[in-house]
Amino acid sequence: MAKVAVLSYIKRKSPVHDLVGTTKLIFFLAWSVAVMVTYDTRVLVCFLIGSFAIFKLSKVKIKEISFVLGLAAVFLLMNNLFVYLFSPEYGVDLYGSRTLLFTIAGRYTITAQQLFYHLNMTMKVVCVIPVALIFIACTDPSEFAASLASIGVSYRIGYSVSLALRYIPDIQREYHNISQAQQARGIDLSGKDKFFTRLKNSVAILLPLILSSLNRIETISNAMELRGFGKKKKRTWYVQRKMERNDYITLFLSVAVLVFSMVVTFWDGNRYFNPFL
Amino acid sequence: MKKLSVKSVVAIGIGAALFFVLGKVSIPTPVPNTYISLQYAIQAVFATLFGPIAGLLIGFIGHTLIDMTSYGPWWSWIIASACAGLIIGLIALKLDVNEGIDKKKIVLFNVAQVIAHLLAWGVVAPVLDILIYAEPMNKVFSQGLVAGVANIVTTGVVGSLLLFAYAKTIVKKGSLSKED
Numbered sequence: 051m052a053k054v055a056v057l058s059y060i061k062r063k064s065p066v067h068d069l070v071g072t073t074k075l076i077f078f079l080a081w082s083v084a085v086m087v088t089y090d091t092r093v094l095v096c097f098l099i100g101s102f103a104i105f106k107l108s109k110v111k112i113k114e115i116s117f118v119l120g121l122a123a124v125f126l127l128m129n130n131l132f133v134y135l136f137s138p139e140y141g142v143d144l145y146g147s148r149t150l151l152f153t154i155a156g157r158y159t160i161t162a163q164q165l166f167y168h169l170n171m172t173m174k175v176v177c178v179i180p181v182a183l184i185f186i187a188c189t190d191p192s193e194f195a196a197s198l199a200s201i202g203v204s205y206r207i208g209y210s211v212s213l214a215l216r217y218i219p220d221i222q223r224e225y226h227n228i229s230q231a232q233q234a235r236g237i238d239l240s241g242k243d244k245f246f247t248r249l250k251n252s253v254a255i256l257l258p259l260i261l262s263s264l265n266r267i268e269t270i271s272n273a274m275e276l277r278g279f280g281k282k283k284k285r286t287w288y289v290q291r292k293m294e295r296n297d298y299i300t301l302f303l304s305v306a307v308l309v310f311s312m313v314v315t316f317w318d319g320n321r322y323f324n325p326f327l
Numbered sequence: 328m329k330k331l332s333v334k335s336v337v338a339i340g341i342g343a344a345l346f347f348v349l350g351k352v353s354i355p356t357p358v359p360n361t362y363i364s365l366q367y368a369i370q371a372v373f374a375t376l377f378g379p380i381a382g383l384l385i386g387f388i389g390h391t392l393i394d395m396t397s398y399g400p401w402w403s404w405i406i407a408s409a410c411a412g413l414i415i416g417l418i419a420l421k422l423d424v425n426e427g428i429d430k431k432k433i434v435l436f437n438v439a440q441v442i443a444h445l446l447a448w449g450v451v452a453p454v455l456d457i458l459i460y461a462e463p464m465n466k467v468f469s470q471g472l473v474a475g476v477a478n479i480v481t482t483g484v485v486g487s488l489l490l491f492a493y494a495k496t497i498v499k500k501g502s503l504s505k506e507d
Contacts, residue, residue, distance in 0.1 A: 057396040086402065086459045122398035132470065137463035144461070171460065179399040186395050206331045211388055213340025214347070218392075221341075221348045239354050248354060249481065252365055253488045256349075260372065260489060261496065263341050271337040279333050 057118050060187045064109040065296065067188045071197030073297040078185045080304035084311040085177050090323040091170055093311045097177040100307075105180040110187050122179050129175075130168055134158075141167035147326040163326060170322075191215040196287035205285045213270070224262060229255050335377055339384045342373040346389025367411065367478045368485035371440050374416035375424055375490065382412025403455030407447040407471075411478070414443035428494035433487050440482045448475030 061067075066074070085097060112119075133140065141163035142148045149162040189197075195212030199205040229239070237251045274280075315321050331339075349366040366389065374382025386408035394400045418439035422432045452474070453467035 082400065082402070089461055118397060125398045133462055133466050136466035136469065140463040171462070174460065175399065175401075182395050182399040204331070206336045207339070207384065210336050210339035210343065210384060213337060214343035214388055214392070217341055217344040218347055221344045225348050225352070246484070249363065249484045250488070252354065252363070253485055253492070256365065256369065256485065256489055257492050259345070260369070260493065263345060267334065267337045267341050270341075271334040274337065275333050280330070280336070 057115060057183065057186050059189065059191055060110060060114060061190075062109055062188075064107065064188070066104065066108040066184060068294075068296065069188075069300055070291050070293050070297050071189055071193040072200045073293065073300045074185055074189055075194070075197045075201060077300055077304045077307075078181060080308050081181050082178055084308050085174055087321065088311045088315040089170055089174070089321040090311075090315040091166075091173075091325075092323055093314050094170060094173040094177060097311070098173055101177050101180040104184060108184045108188055110184060115183050115187065118183060119179075122175075126172055126175055130172065133168070133171070134164070139164060141165070144322065145324050145326050149326065166325070190289065193287075193289045193291075196290040199285065199287065200290070206280065209279075217266070221259075221263070225255070225259060228258050331380065335381050338373060338377045339381050339388070342369070342377070342381060342385035343388035343392065345369050345373075346385055347392045350389065350393040363481055364478055365481065365485060367408075367444070368482050368489060370408075370412050371415050371419075371436075371443075371482045371486040372489050372493070374412045375419040375422060375436060377416075378420045379413045379416030382414075382416035383409045384412075386410075386412035403459055404452050406455060407452035410451050411443045411447035414446060415439050418442065424490060424494055425497055427497070427499050428490060433490065436490060437483050437487060440486060441479050444475045444478045444482065448472065448478065 081097075085094075088094065138158045139148075139161060142161055144167055145163045147163065151160045151162060151165075153159045192212060194215070195208040198208035198211060232251075232254050237254050239248055239251055239255070346366040346369060349369055350364070352365065354363040354365065370382060370385050370389070373385055387405060390405045390408040391400060394405060419436050422428075422435060424432070448471040449468070450471075453464075453471040456462045456467040456471075457464060
């Protein structure tokens with residue numbers, strides 16, 4: 051099994067990289083909440099343009115994230131397909147009117163309302179993708195724990211997250227080693243074996259992985275305990291930086307984004323924008 | 328809230344890393360485009376060993392990391408993953424696996440994981456899908472049910488085998504006997 055391609059931090063100089071982790075986290079959360087709440091096409095279009103602008107600003111190259119975009123495209127396609135297969139006229143219920151364009155077969159019709167619903171649903175997901183990817187690509191993992199703590203999450207949980215990020219490569223390597231060793235002994239996980247045999251075979255890989263992880267937990271927690279982790283209520287972080295002008299501007303923008311989307315969305319009573327009325 | 332112990336902090340971190348790594352490994356199933364989600368078996372084992380808060384955070388952190396590095400966060404399913412860990416931990420923590428394991432404990436573990444996955448994928452995920460993404464009801468419930476059943480099978484088979492094997496590696500109290 052080859053190493054899986056995973057998106058990670060890309061060190062570079064850009065206005066987005068220069069922002070403090072806390073600012074980026076708050077902006078990302080505000081952005082996701084705003085996009086989650088709204089279903090208003092006008093707001094979504096603004097967000098779409100905004101997310102591309104941020105992408106441009108971050109100086110991350112399309113090439114570096116193209117594999118992620120491929121996954122996202124497949125995911126979106128499948129989701130749209132399933133929604134259509136299950137409820138081909140869901141948009142009609144949602145928007146309260148029916149404009150039939152043409153019929154494929156039986157109950158599978160194409161209506162303007164359904165197409166409009168699919169457009170909105172897709173935009174809702176697409177708006178978040180660039181921002182999420184940029185957040186991962188432009189935030190130093192060690193700074194991320196500090197920023198979690200600074201928005202009020204308990205520093206213990208912040209430390210858990212930073213441990214997770216620190217040990218992902220190690221565990222990936224270990225998984226790879228164990229699975230190769232077991233494959234050499236004839237234990238196969240690929241499609242060649244029967245389903246339940248495959249499930250049972252996976253135990254042969256997972257058990258050594260769990261046991262070594264439990265050992266790891268023991269070692270790390272002893273080391274942390276010896277250094278007095280968790281004795282005090284607060285904790286300082288080596289990587290934490292001071293906020294600068296751009297950070298305050300971004301924080302202001304986060305609030306503005308939230309307020310703007312709520313106001314425009316709920317101006318006419320509900321979260322949908324209905325052009326068919 | 329009770330403060331997390333140092334050991335739980337580390338267990339959450341390592342557990343989330345395991346959840347992430349296994350989530351990225353794809354083991355095919357007979358159904359096209361679906362994969363065995365081994366990460367839920369690991370989550371259930373860790374929730375049994377370290378408790379509900381660990382189960383919750385392993386699911387939340389691990390699933391968020393998986394989503395963020397592949398196609399952007401799908402919050403409703405992330406929250407469902409977290410709920411599954413929480414419920415398994417709440418029921419199964421009392422098992423005290425470190426004191427050895429028997430048939431009764433395995434049954435209880437499976438009861439816990441079936442309840443947890445049914446609630447998480449049959450209720451939490453679809454309801455949030457409807458609230459957040461306004462998806463049609465029949466789609467989200469069938470999707471949730473399929474995912475739930477798949478996770479129940481994986482956790483039931485792999486999780487139980489792992490717990491059995493794990494309990495065997497622990498030296499029990501009074502396992503030494505005096506030589507005559």
